[in-house]
Amino acid sequence: MDRCVVLVDAGYLLGAAASLLAGEPARSRISVDHATLIQGLRERAEAETERPLLRIYWFDGAPDRVPQPEHRRLRVMPRVTVRLGALTRSDGRWAQKGVDAAMHAELTELARNRACSDIVLVTGDGDLLPGLMSAKEHGVAVHLWAVQAADGDYNQSEDLVAEADERRVLDRAWITRAVRAKDLAGACAPVSEPRPEIAAILSAPLPETAAAAAAGAVSGISGVSGDLAPGRNGATRPGTAPARGAGGPGRTPAG
Incomplete structure (x- = not known):
């Protein structure tokens, strides 16, 4: 047929x-x-x-x-x-x-x-x-x-x-x-946002960045309530460094 x-x-x-x-x-x-x-x-x-x-x-x-x-x-x-x-x-x-x-x-x-x-x-x-x-x-x-x-x-x-x-x-x-x-790769891919503890590690500053940030924070504090001078074993104590104006380093206080 x-x-x-x-x-x-x-x-x-x-x-x-x-x-x-x-x-x-x-x-x-x-x-x-x-x-x-x-x-x-x-x-x-x-x-x-x-x-x-x-x-x-x-x-x-x-x-x-x-x-x-x-x-x-x-x-x-x-x-x-x-x-x-x-x-x-x-x-x-x-x-x-x-x-x-x-x-x-x-x-x-x-x-x-x-x-x-x-x-x-x-x-x-x-x-x-x-x-x-x-x-x-x-x-x-x-x-x-x-x-x-x-x-x-x-x-x-x-x-x-x-x-x-x-x-x-x-x-x-x-x-x-x-x-x-x-x-199949898409089904096994990691989530876009890491877990909180991993996110904290990834967002932490590098050592040099952390040191620079700390120095800047000290300068900011000294302009408001007096400088911090190094003491014994690297500790700091107030009022021992020459006073600077509120403008911070590099600026001359108004006379």
């Missing part, structure tokens, strides 16, 4: 987007507007295949295959079907299990049943090569979409690229319509 289907490997799509926008493939480094992303995928698939959309399949991993909030949002959207594999942690890293197999099965079944004339694959995994080749043998045109690589190189299996009927790149401008890098 003259319809198109989009199969999305969410781990690839969002991981590559995180690498492009945030410098590392951690999906926690980006925020995603899923409604805008799905609409963008639909519009681009229909424009490039010149076929109406049958469905978007969203393949992702989840702990114990339990739908996460983003999966619950996605699966109630029109023309979207969510397929979940397992998400396991090994050697400090998360890994999807069963996602490739599910994509391969769906790809093969769609082609065998002639449910569509064109299939868009958003993935980079070479494990899907047999399914891609099977779809082509059943007369389905396979369009392979890549996310722009952060280093300017390929981030897809070379065999997939070679076997696909068409290849397109979702560039930075397209990705940033729905995906943004999180400003």
Whole structure:
């Protein structure tokens, strides 16, 4: 039938987007507007295949295959079907299990049943090569979409690229319509005003400034109530220095 289907490997799509926008493939480094992303995928698939959309399949991993909030949002959207594999942690890293197999099965079944004339694959995994080749043998045109690589190189299996009927790149401008890098530095930045004890230290005068300020204070006091002269052990006592007028040093009292 003259319809198109989009199969999305969410781990690839969002991981590559995180690498492009945030410098590392951690999906926690980006925020995603899923409604805008799905609409963008639909519009681009229909424009490039010149076929109406049958469905978007969203393949992702989840702990114990339990739908996460983003999966619950996605699966109630029109023309979207969510397929979940397992998400396991090994050697400090998360890994999807069963996602490739599910994509391969769906790809093969769609082609065998002639449910569509064109299939868009958003993935980079070479494990899907047999399914891609099977779809082509059943007369389905396979369009392979890549996310722009952060280093300017390929981030897809070379065999997939070679076997696909068409290849397109979702560039930075397209990705940033729905995906943004999180400003993690802003969340950890110190408050603009330091704590009171730190503020007191920062506002204290330097030693030379403090000595000059003290000398000025002594001069001001002497002009009002008499000079202070040094006494024993550096102490001061009033009335021992020559009297100066209220004008302070450098000025002559009025006669």
